[in-house]
Amino acid sequence: MIERSGIQATRRGVLVGGSASVALTTLPLGSAEAAPAVEPPKMKVSLQVNGKQATLELDTRTTLLDALREHMHLTGSKKGCDHGQCGACTVMVNGKRINSCLSLAVMHEGDKVTTIEGLGMPGNLHPMQAAFVKHDGFQCGYCTPGQICSAVAVLDEIEAGVPSHASASLTARPQASNAEMRERMSGNICRCGAYSNILEAMHEVAGTDVAGARA
Amino acid sequence: MKPFTYERATTPAEAAAAVVRHPGAKFIAGGTNLLDLMKLEIEAPQHLVDVNTLKLDRIERTPDGGVRIGALVDNTALASDERIRKDYGVLSRAIVAGASGQLRNKATTAGNLLQRTRCPYFYDTNQPCNKRKPGSGCAAIGGYSRQLAVIGVSNACIATYPGDMAIALRVLDAKVETVNAGGQTRTIPMADFHRLPGDTPHIETALAQGELITAVTLPRPIQGTHIYHKVRDRNSYAFALVSIAAVIQRDGRGRVAVGGVAHKPWRVETAEPAMPQGASAVASRLMAGAKPTHDNAFKVPLVERTLAAVMAEAKTA
Ligand SMILES: Cc1cc2nc3c(=O)[nH]c(=O)nc-3n(C[C@H](O)[C@H](O)[C@H](O)COP(=O)(O)OP(=O)(O)OC[C@H]3O[C@@H](n4cnc5c(N)ncnc54)[C@H](O)[C@@H]3O)c2cc1C
Ligand code: SF4
Ligand code: FES
Ligand code: FES
Numbered sequence: 001m002i003e004r005s006g007i008q009a010t011r012r013g014v015l016v017g018g019s020a021s022v023a024l025t026t027l028p029l030g031s032a033e034a035a036p037a038v039e040p041p042k043m044k045v046s047l048q049v050n051g052k053q054a055t056l057e058l059d060t061r062t063t064l065l066d067a068l069r070e071h072m073h074l075t076g077s078k079k080g081c082d083h084g085q086c087g088a089c090t091v092m093v094n095g096k097r098i099n100s101c102l103s104l105a106v107m108h109e110g111d112k113v114t115t116i117e118g119l120g121m122p123g124n125l126h127p128m129q130a131a132f133v134k135h136d137g138f139q140c141g142y143c144t145p146g147q148i149c150s151a152v153a154v155l156d157e158i159e160a161g162v163p164s165h166a167s168a169s170l171t172a173r174p175q176a177s178n179a180e181m182r183e184r185m186s187g188n189i190c191r192c193g194a195y196s197n198i199l200e201a202m203h204e205v206a207g208t209d210v211a212g213a214r215a
Numbered sequence: 216m217k218p219f220t221y222e223r224a225t226t227p228a229e230a231a232a233a234v235v236r237h238p239g240a241k242f243i244a245g246g247t248n249l250l251d252l253m254k255l256e257i258e259a260p261q262h263l264v265d266v267n268t269l270k271l272d273r274i275e276r277t278p279d280g281g282v283r284i285g286a287l288v289d290n291t292a293l294a295s296d297e298r299i300r301k302d303y304g305v306l307s308r309a310i311v312a313g314a315s316g317q318l319r320n321k322a323t324t325a326g327n328l329l330q331r332t333r334c335p336y337f338y339d340t341n342q343p344c345n346k347r348k349p350g351s352g353c354a355a356i357g358g359y360s361r362q363l364a365v366i367g368v369s370n371a372c373i374a375t376y377p378g379d380m381a382i383a384l385r386v387l388d389a390k391v392e393t394v395n396a397g398g399q400t401r402t403i404p405m406a407d408f409h410r411l412p413g414d415t416p417h418i419e420t421a422l423a424q425g426e427l428i429t430a431v432t433l434p435r436p437i438q439g440t441h442i443y444h445k446v447r448d449r450n451s452y453a454f455a456l457v458s459i460a461a462v463i464q465r466d467g468r469g470r471v472a473v474g475g476v477a478h479k480p481w482r483v484e485t486a487e488p489a490m491p492q493g494a495s496a497v498a499s500r501l502m503a504g505a506k507p508t509h510d511n512a513f514k515v516p517l518v519e520r521t522l523a524a525v526m527a528e529a530k531t532a
Pocket of ligand 1: 251318
């Protein structure tokens with residue numbers, strides 16, 4: 001953990017250094033120090049993350065994703081786009097998947113958050129994590145925590161009868177078919193293109209074949 | 216993102232009062248549009264009033280046989296509601312055609328209605344944009360305008376309203392219920408809720424500053440086949456180029472609203488008597504006076520073709 005945050009700090013140092021040198025060419029030296037006269041507003045928030053209660057005092061601007069990664073050091077959830085477009089930051093809040101990058105941490109008072117670390121860890125994998133390993137549902141792995149959180153939630157949503165754009169009928173129960181799972185996973189982008197293996201992993205956990213029939 | 220203070224609202228009128236009290240304050244619901252824009256500093260509220268605590272998350276029957284949808288009902292819950300699926304299928308269909316599963320779990324009924332345009336120049340703070348910065352000009356006119364509006368446009372702005380749900384609400388004759396800081400309520404028909412850009416494209420709806428949406432109501436169900444057909448660059452997780460919400464009877468009569476073509480859900484009631492005569496008769500009336508650009512001229516025939524597909528689907532349903 002200590003080692004890991006050391007690496008992060010180094011990376012960030014490079015980024016900050018890079019942008020500062022750009023700033024220096026355009027700004028007089030003193031102006032950077034004079035910048036914020038008042039401290040940005042902070043607030044306390046208490047939430048339960050992976051079964052553990054946590055109370056944090058955060059700049060109100062902190063997203064749930066940044067609170068998880070930067071303040072609780074749960075770096076499994078990834079930041080891809082930071083704009084709700086890629087799904088790498090997908091976590092479950094009170095049992096429902098959301099993009100943690102488009103949600104403020106202070107808006108989660110009393111909520112129960114489950115991240116990829118909460119689904120399972122090495123030696124004690126969630127069935128979806130094990131299925132991703134078995135079916136090679138990833139290459140670089142960057143999108144994977146979001147894919148797995150989404151995949152778990154998608155099977156729950158199908159089970160609960162939530163309709164999708166791929167559902168032929170609005171009144172019949174949706175099946176865990178290829179078409180349904182692809183449509184429901186479209187908010188998780190994979191730059192490596194592991195989609196078909198992700199689908200196989202999901203079928204394995206759902207106990208279905210490509211058509212959605214129970215195996 | 217600019218710094219801001221944050222509070223949780225206690226009652227609807229108090230929430231409205233809190234926004235009026237703080238200059239530059241905004242409501243926040245799901246946050247999926249507002250935070251996106253705040254990160255880019257296109258929106259920079261100094262104070263946020265969180266309305267999630269207001270218990271406006273119920274769907275209930277109204278005495279006249281319709282439905283009242285709380286402003287905070289999330290898109291997934293609304294699309295999944297049994298009454299909506301059975302009696303207002305076009306609404307369920309429109310919702311599940313939009314955004315992603317993660318976003319729909321957070322997006323609220325009110326927030327979805329109020330989502331802002333996806334005009335690329337609105338998002339690019341280096342470009343002039345009358346909507347983002349009134350009086351600065353419009354980079355889209357004469358720029359890349361493939362996604363933008365073809366009808367109801369002005370010399371100030373050619374942006375579209377990007378949402379899906381509102382197109383269905385327009386065809387269903389929904390109404391928007393609001394409350395202000397003084398506790399006064401009013402009801403705004405969907406037809407009057409979103410505005411055309413005119414000279415003031417930054418004023419997008421009929422809402423006053425600090426006016427809170429409390430619910431959206433639907434009149435009693437209309438029989439017929441409910442269809443939402445969305446044409447886009449990929450088959451999922453993309454905004455509409457053109458979309459059509461329609462409710463069509465056995466004899467071919469019906470109603471239709473169009474998305475992706477104007478600054479508001481586009482419906483022309485006087486075009487609807489032509490429904491039994493076919494798509495071309497309706498589309499020519501619906502799109503009369505269209506002023507497309509070179510880039511988006513394809514949308515005008517696309518409306519007719521999409522409508523033809525919708526009518527064919529209704530026949531076989
Ligand atoms: C990648 C991506 C793809 C998307 N694709 C689609 C798509 O294909 N189709 C589609 O329709 N949408 C799409 N969306 C938009 C999405 O549907 C909206 O972001 C969402 O519906 C907004 O709802 P919200 O509750 O999160 O609103 P917020 O972001 O919380 O609020 C939006 C606005 O509404 C105001 N507001 C909220 N509640 C109230 C209230 N009760 N009274 C008055 N004002 C209020 C806020 O002040 C703010 O100005 C997409 C979004 C993203 C990020
Ligand atoms: S079309 Fe409207 S939103 Fe787009 S740049 Fe012009 S003024 Fe701005
Ligand atoms: S980082 Fe949240 S959706 Fe991309
Ligand atoms: S595994 Fe590399 S982005 Fe999906």
